[in-house]
Amino acid sequence: MAGIRREKGNQSSMKGSRIAAAIGIGVLVGCIFAFLFPSGFFTSNSVAQNRHLSKSNIQVDSSSCESTEKINLLKADLMRLSDKNAELKKQVRELNEKVQLTEQGKDNAREQVQMLSEPQKAGPFGTVKSLRTNPTVAPDESVNPRLAKILAEVAVRKEIIVALANSNVKPMLEVWFTSIKKVGIPNFLVVALDDAILDFCKENSVPVYQRDRDEAIDSVGKTGGNHAVSALKFRILREFLQLGYSVLLSDVDIVYLQNPFDHLYRDSDVESMSDGHNNMTAYGYNDVFDEPAMGWARYAHTMRIWVYNSGFFYIRPTIPSIELLDRIADRLAHENAWDQAVFNEELFFPSHPGYVGLHAAKRTMDMYLFMNSKVLFKTVRKDDNLKKLKPVIVHVNYHPDKLPRMKAVFEFYVNGKQDALDSFPDGSEWQ
Template identity: 70%
Template sequence: MAGRKDKAQSARVSRIVIAIAIGVLVGCLFAFLYPHGLFASDLPVQNRRLGKSEFLVQSSSPCESSERFKMLKGHVVSILEKNSQLEKRIKDLTGELRIVEQTKDHAQKQYLALSENHKAGPFGTVKGLRTNPTVIPDESVNPRLAKLLEKVSIQRELIVTLANSNVQPMLEVWFTSIQKVGIPNYLVVALDDQTEEFCKSHNVPVYTRDPDKSVDLIGKEGGNHQVSALKFRILREFLQLGYSVLLSDVDIVYLQNPFDHLYRDSDVESMSDGHSNMTAYGYNDVFDEPGMGWARYAHTMRIWVYNSGFFYIRPTLPSFELLDRVATRLSQEKAWDQAVFNEELFYPSRPGRDGLHASKRTMDMYLFMNSKVLFKTVRKDPKLRKLKPVIVHINYHPNKYPRMKAVVEFYVNGQQNALDSFPDGSE
């Protein structure tokens, strides 16, 4: 009985083992035949569905991309415009900061120099007063001009020229070059009605003086030298109103903003008629007199004259004295205004005469260039031709208008042979 029961249990175990073996075998077989499972056929359908949806997305993307591109392009243009405005503002602020720093430095020097009692510093550190204090503005002198200058000037500075209809072609080149550079603070003092109308028609800031019979005839009919002499009287009003003036003749082409290149540490900053470092900035000229034997050589200090057609003048007491002296002498003498201008600036005090105590600075002759430097030297030198001056003054040549146009062609329009046809001197 027991043996039969053991035998039955053994048979049941054998059947279980066989069933497990068969299951494993069947599983291996299915794994071999269907590696992705029994429902793998659904995957391609899903993939096809996804592919279709992707295709729909892709087919709609060009329109969306185009609109997106336009949006991005608009943002880029807007950013570039803002960047340009910021750069311009930074440049303006830099110029204003430089002026403020100069003013602060000048004020400190004035305070130190004008103190009642002060000791000299260590050897090599003592500096004398170079910048005289400006006068208190007096708008009652010319309320109409004062109102105009408030609109035109920047930091109480501006370029001023005098002109009548005799110089209209040159005047047009003059203010066109200023506008091209982007200089906003300039003013034409019109000496006749034609010039006033001409300036207004070209949106040029213009000022006409109140009638003055003593000077009206000179202003309307006078030539360059007569008008140049008149400017010293007119200039005085600008200074009385508290403005620093960059006085300019009309035979000048502007290529950079001159206010970015001024030092403002003297009563007068002027361009030179010199054509080299020696002649522009001064040199020791030895005079030889053999009859004196051992003392035959006499040393002299020389400098070529300042150009009275382009100078920066601050509203200081020495500046007023300079203008008064020059205007008075020109009304009493038959003299060239530039000669008188320099004599009053440079002649020292002596018995019977008190010299003018005005501080002076000579401008860089390659930045503030006269036409002798340009036509005799610069245009023939490959290195100097690459320099870009601030202004070019056609002061050494009579055929001013064609040379002014040639300067514009050379420096502005890049025509390299524009200056070649002109002789070094006058024709």
Template identity: 70%
Template sequence: MIGGRRDSGLMKRDGGCGGQSLLRSRLTAAISVGIFLGCVFAFFYPNGFFVSSPRIHYSVANSDPEVTTSSCESSERINMIKSEFIAASEKNAELKRQIRELTEKLRSAEQRKDNAQKQVLVLGEQQKAGPFGTVKGLRTNPTVVPDKSVNPSLAKILEKVAVNHELIVTLANSNVKEMLEVWFTNIKRVGIPNYLVFALDEEIANFCQSNSVPVYKRDPEEIKRESDKNFDFIARRGGNHAVSGLKFQILRQFLQLGYSVLLSDVDIVYLQNPFEHLYRDSDVESMTDGHNNMTAYGYNDVFDEPKMGWARYAHTMRIWVYNSGFFYIRPTIPSIELLDRVAGRLARENAWDQAVFNEELFFPSHPGYEGLHASRRTMDYYLFMNSKVLFKTVRKDSNLRKLKPVIIHINYHPDKLPRMKAVVDYYVNGKRDALDPFPDGSGW
């Protein structure tokens, strides 16, 4: 039994050697295959088989991908960006508006500078100041370039009527027909050729034509084109003051056509040719409502306020107003600006034309207001006489009674026609008592 076990053990050992070799070969092959497959999988699947892919979100702000947390945060961000965009747009619009305003102010300043430079070129080259006491500033502005296209029909009439590009002009409707007759009768008597009646209605136009008086009346088409519908109504039916306000609109055309105008109300008696007594050195040369040297030419008026103690006396400069019913105006830019300012204010305000005329002429530039840069001259109040000077002073003085005025304006008295006739009787017909029946002032 023992021997039998040994044999079988030997037999197993011999058979085991051959099996072990075969087993080793198979293990080697399996390992090689495993290594090969591992390399293949490692090459094609470097991140393994079970990799989770994160959700991708693109930012609105910069378009770069970023991991989102929630859709609510994204909506709030978009709304915030929209609000910021709207606010930026509004701010941008406000900046654009401010830029436009600044640009407009700059353009206006450049225009004023350009106009000033042009005026210097017209008036002459820049000069050095001379010795003490010899320096005088320029007072006469250059005239505008005539523009016949403004009113061709009026331009043709002025070419025939005007002398040296100047003439007397008055406005009249049928309400002042009798005074108008005294007005042009004395102009003819003196021998003044250059005058024109601006007829405001058909009756006055026919009346002037029948008396060989130069007249101009707007044609119906021109009236239809008139932007101010109230203009024609006032022209035909308005009283003395209402019609007086229209002259500033009408005068503009005369100046644009290049003519100097001696504007005259109809309540004026002409005794000499006024063109022989003008200086023509200013934009506006006007008669005064003053009655002596102080009131006519200006004076230092002292205002007393006792409660101010040491400073109780305040000195003021005063001058009585210019009369807007008789003034000589040259065709210059400041003159046209004056007419525009007065006409514009009268269209907007219920104001007296003479008050507005003087305010625009004399008010200086100050904060919020730019004054008119126009030169002005006051006429000799004894030559260009108002009715206060005549009836209160001249007729009572034996020496002054010998003077012969150029014109007499019945501006201080409402009984105009009888006083006009009395002036003619006194100065023309030689009736020395013709002025005596009238009081110094008016009855009301």
């Protein structure tokens, strides 16, 4: 009996082991299928079918998009968007220009101070110095690429002497550039206002530039007298400043005896020679006006200075300088006025009700170095000590017989002919 029980127990244990093994295998197989087919047998077929359908739909859509009609529509839309984009860019450019003009206008002084320095405390008594030199503008070669190329070749340290000339002043022009060459000044340029002057300068190896054709300007340049040409120069000069060059603007009735660039201060927007003939008239004085009818208050003090000469001045490429040229050119275009008078009014008249003055720094040149012909013929030639001085330039601005006096100045200072100036009267013979 014991043997039978033992056999039955063994059979039962073997049977339990088989069941456990079967369960384990089932669980293992289930795990494997769960890993390999996470979505089950039936869903995988449907997903595959959906993917197949999606690919078919995409292919159908792609083929339809490639149709000629839709491509044409897309091209038309693209052209419309491109045109709109170009128009928007143009509007943005115009707005930027207006913003720049506004900034350069009423807020210009404030912005320049902010750009140059942070707010500072005032120093001890007697040590405080105000801002004198305005910053130069950023050069813009797009204004005149051809002129920019010429200036890059001729100018020295971004500075150049510029004169405008037409055939009316050809003899004086020859004395003008002969004296410049004699001194050895390399950076000078003639703006030819007609073809004859262009050819004349080329024949004499004189740097020359002729503007693009402009009927209004050409008519003045070819036939205009001295005052008409003088008015024209302010419009032309603007481009030089926009290109970032400082200009020593010169009339042609001037004899050069030294290099003027060695005698400039460059601390102002405009540095000009004076029409004054002594220290008071050239540099300013307190003139007392007497009105007896006012009794105790009969004496009124006035500040006076003789005008700057608009035929010889050094101008830096700054915003106030360009504004000065714009103001002068605009007034001369609408008023029957003398350019030298307008030049001085815009430089000196202060702001007052109904008028905003120009905020430009200015300097008067030494009247014995940058000499006008009144100083020379009325004073210097009669003084043995002053005759020993050698001016930088002599401007024959006070006398109508310009050419013979220019030649005499050249003979006296260059060739050493001591009596070359003696035959001329102090003033002109006109009454």
